[in-house]
Amino acid sequence: MLGILIGIPLMALLAVLQSTVLSHVRLLDGRPDAVLIAVVSWSVARQADEAMAWGFIGGAFLDLFSGVPFGSTSIALVAVAYLISFPEGRFWESHVVMPLGVMLVASTVFHVLGIATLLLIGRPMDLNGSLTRVLLPSTFMNLVLILPALQLAYGLSHRLFPPEVKI
Amino acid sequence: MSRASSRTLIASALIVLALSLLALNAAGYIQPAENLVLRPLSAFQSWLATRYAAVRDFIASPSDVTTLQQRNAELEAEVARLQQQVIGLQEQQAEASILAALLKYAREQPESSYLATKVIGRDVSPFLRSIWIGSGSDQGLSRGMPVATDRGLVGRVIEVRASVSRVQLITDPEAAVNVRFQQSRADGVLAAQLNGELWVDLIDQNAEISQGELLLTSGLGGGFPDDIPIGRVLSIRRRDYELFQQAVIQPTVDFDNLDIVLVITNFLPVGASDGAQ
Numbered sequence: 001m002l003g004i005l006i007g008i009p010l011m012a013l014l015a016v017l018q019s020t021v022l023s024h025v026r027l028l029d030g031r032p033d034a035v036l037i038a039v040v041s042w043s044v045a046r047q048a049d050e051a052m053a054w055g056f057i058g059g060a061f062l063d064l065f066s067g068v069p070f071g072s073t074s075i076a077l078v079a080v081a082y083l084i085s086f087p088e089g090r091f092w093e094s095h096v097v098m099p100l101g102v103m104l105v106a107s108t109v110f111h112v113l114g115i116a117t118l119l120l121i122g123r124p125m126d127l128n129g130s131l132t133r134v135l136l137p138s139t140f141m142n143l144v145l146i147l148p149a150l151q152l153a154y155g156l157s158h159r160l161f162p163p164e165v166k167i
Numbered sequence: 168m169s170r171a172s173s174r175t176l177i178a179s180a181l182i183v184l185a186l187s188l189l190a191l192n193a194a195g196y197i198q199p200a201e202n203l204v205l206r207p208l209s210a211f212q213s214w215l216a217t218r219y220a221a222v223r224d225f226i227a228s229p230s231d232v233t234t235l236q237q238r239n240a241e242l243e244a245e246v247a248r249l250q251q252q253v254i255g256l257q258e259q260q261a262e263a264s265i266l267a268a269l270l271k272y273a274r275e276q277p278e279s280s281y282l283a284t285k286v287i288g289r290d291v292s293p294f295l296r297s298i299w300i301g302s303g304s305d306q307g308l309s310r311g312m313p314v315a316t317d318r319g320l321v322g323r324v325i326e327v328r329a330s331v332s333r334v335q336l337i338t339d340p341e342a343a344v345n346v347r348f349q350q351s352r353a354d355g356v357l358a359a360q361l362n363g364e365l366w367v368d369l370i371d372q373n374a375e376i377s378q379g380e381l382l383l384t385s386g387l388g389g390g391f392p393d394d395i396p397i398g399r400v401l402s403i404r405r406r407d408y409e410l411f412q413q414a415v416i417q418p419t420v421d422f423d424n425l426d427i428v429l430v431i432t433n434f435l436p437v438g439a440s441d442g443a444q
Binding site: 012015016017018019020021023024029030031048049052053055056059060061062064065066067068069070071072074075078079081082085114115118123124125126129130133134138 | 173174175177178181182184185186187188189192193197201204205208211212215216219223287288289290291292293294295297299325326333335340341361362363423
């Protein structure tokens with residue numbers, strides 16, 4: 001429960017940062033997705049259940065600062081956190097490349113669901129341009145940021161929920 | 168219950184909850200709650216946008232950094248205080264010069280009344296081209312009001328909350344503006360392409376448009392006031408077998424560096440929710 005409660009102010013902060021600061025950090029039309037990175041990091045470092053709650057909360061905050069239908073980003077982030085939860089145990093910690101792999105999948109799923117939502121509401125979309133100008137650059141930036149974000153998530157997780165030690 | 172099925176249950180519950188939010192929002196029931204949450208968040212967003220602009224301006228002016236470093240060598244503690252002051256003053260100066268330019272523009276257009284407001288953020292979706300401004304219904308803004316700077320047309324207000332509003336930029340593919348070329352007086356419709364380019368379509372084949380010609384709003388359709396600059400003609404595409412010619416436009420406004428904008432508050436658009444205005 002504590003993990004979910006911490007997610008509320010953190011997701012609000014990251015959504016505001018996404019709108020004010022990270023929207024200026026651009027590679028073509030792509031930007032790093034702070035909330036997505038946080039959800040993926042928490043899912044790998046801690047629990048998928050909490051990460052799904054973070055995804056729901058973070059998506060709602062992001063939709064407050066966007067013209068996309070309210071709730072649609074929550075669905076995308078919950079779906080991403082759920083997908084990551086499939087491999088059981090410490091699968092994502094088995095190799096240093098694993099977090100990059102999971103970020104690649106998460107970023108692709110997140111943006112594909114975002115494009116699908118906009119297509120569903122009848123917005124004209126350039127699929128080729130969305131892939132080359134948004135999805136690929138965003139994914140690249142997310143890949144760069146996932147490793148430090150994961151270290152932060154491990155640090156936060158160990159500080160808040162120290163592992164039990166038998167004496 | 169196994170852990171996997173418990174997770175599936177939680178994910179399903181959250182997705183059903185999100186779908187309910189989607190439905191409630193479509194019916195308009197969410198807006199009061201959104202306003203309640205957005206009010207403190209937008210105050211923080213505005214505060215953060217100001218600080219971010221200050222830091223960005225500070226980094227972008229290396230000569231001032233050198234000056235501050237020299238002072239730092241003379242009196243370290245004193246300069247630390249001065250440095251903070253300089254950052255604040257630089258930001259104020261930048262804001263003052265923008266406001267002075269906007270005021271000059273407003274004085275030149277006495278028929279319109281303006282509300283100067285800060286740009287506090289951008290749409291978090293990379294697929295939508297819109298910005299958030301720090302004024303809303305509390306300041307008298309309403310949907311459809313045109314937004315400009317001293318350099319030209321920015322877009323129009325498409326979503327109004329209590330303390331913030333969302334402005335659809337003219338570079339958004341869903342925005343359409345009726346336009347007129349200044350010299351040739353030819354009419355057309357400005358529409359952004361999906362790749363972000365601005366095109367004017369539906370220009371009469373007989374119109375003699377020249378490169379560099381200024382493009383203005385025509386006021387036709389009642390969506391925007393007339394004679395607001397938009398950009399200059401970059402290139403023209405004319406094919407004999409087509410009914411109309413097209414022109415590619417270089418906008419006069421730098422959409423990546425919008426700090427303060429003017430909302431034209433006394434202009435009431437006709438059918439604000441329509442496509443081409």
